[in-house]
Amino acid sequence: MTGDGWISDVIVAARPQAMAALVRYFRDLDAAEEAFQEACLRALRAWPKNGPPRDTAAWLVMVGRNAGIDRVRKNQRMRPLPPDDQISDLSDVEETEALRIDEADYRDDILRLLFVCCHPDLPATQQIALALRIVSGLDVRQIARAFVVSEAAMEQRITRAKSRIAAASVPFEAPGAVERSERIGAVAAMIYLVFNEGYTTNVAEHGAKAPLCAEAIRLARLLLRLFPTEPEIMALLALLLLQQSRSAARFDADGAIVLLEHQDRASWDRRLIAEGLALVDKAIRRRRPGPYQVQAAIAALHARAATFAETDWQEIALLYGTLEVMQPSPVVTLNRAVAVSRTRGAAEALTLIEPLAGKLAAYFYFHGARGAFLKELGRDDEARTAFGRAIALANTPAEAAHIRAALDSLSRTDKTR
């Protein structure tokens, strides 16, 4: 092997497992983090000489735990830990240790660690920041960059989140079946938040935010490895992969958003699509439908269409109808209306969304879609007003630019009439 890059790869892969066990042991995020960091430093010293241990996570847990205990002892002026080259030879201890912390323990440990990060007392932004720091191990600088805030502000956000967690005291016993499934649901929602935080972006911040999407996918894989028979988790991972597969096609050379309709489908990532479709297939076989499965099925229909014109809007409209029943929300109805406009025309779509005007008054996409329907129906003045509202509500300059282009085309058709 060339260089020590493999060590950091191995440590990154082992981190959730090791951190989860250390949090169970110390029952404190800061103490677990310090212990893990100490274990990593020792790994960097020991592994290049001795090679990686057979079970890297168990090694990091053992060494981290000893280091943590050692710190306590030092404070009590007691005997220090043996030198590194002695503790790095853990083969005997490791065997018994590996037996004790088997996969089943790890499963609830990791789930607890993930669940701690999405505690309902924490606002969404703190949940995401905490998960990225604690589970993924991104440093504060990277996270601050992704959220476009200063390092000091992010440091403070994470510290605040940790003290809220400490105050809320999450139970450390293995959860019962009902509680476990509630935790899985909360963690899935948090992972989707991480992804969306990375995905909802403009071209300028795309580079800084891209790691969030990658981390979300990694966390979803982790969750699915823990619960390989959960169709909703298969679908969550599928949904993220299918959305991520389009990332290279989402911005043009000038940084403007390219809508699905105009994306170069040749630049979609076929490997991510293959994996996403395989997972949707597997999930649906279980015949236990859920909202992530419906959303993944919609994403799969887009991924399967060779051209925008070949998109199965009929099926997409039906799926949004199903989602409306499972998770009623004006945004879902709006999405159904967009699909309906493709199959049954803009007039019917407009009728569907008019009742949403109050609830979605401050929602960029509502006015954008409404403008597009009105434009299609030749009601240009109303379309202009709707587009104007959309521009005022745009979340990113790219969104505003997109609507401005629609407005411009409206003005042009006016002149030609």
Added chain:
Amino acid sequence: MQYAILCYHDEKVTCAWSKQHDDEIMAKLGAVMEKHKSKLGPVARLLPTTAATTLRKDRDPPLVIDGPFAETKEQFLGFYVVDCATLDEALDFARELAAVNPGGAYEIRPVAAFYPDKAAS
């Protein structure tokens, strides 16, 4: 003699590779394959084991299970089929692959029967 070179690696590690790192490794492996293409048979890279389904046929009717056949520390992630005169030659080919894709292991397994086209039986 044909040999299958079975690729094992911890998918927690390989799935955490950035796209750029993944592309780099694939390009380097591609160069090794290009160099040996005259003796190379089918090559496949498999999706992660989270995409796998297992049919347990030790009972009747067989049981369908989500996930890979075996939970192992390192997973079966792909294979090469290569035509070599000796085991040493196959090992050399595997060493060349390993040089550009460190980590994990290659199992070199002689092929007993090979049906390159579907019509053969």
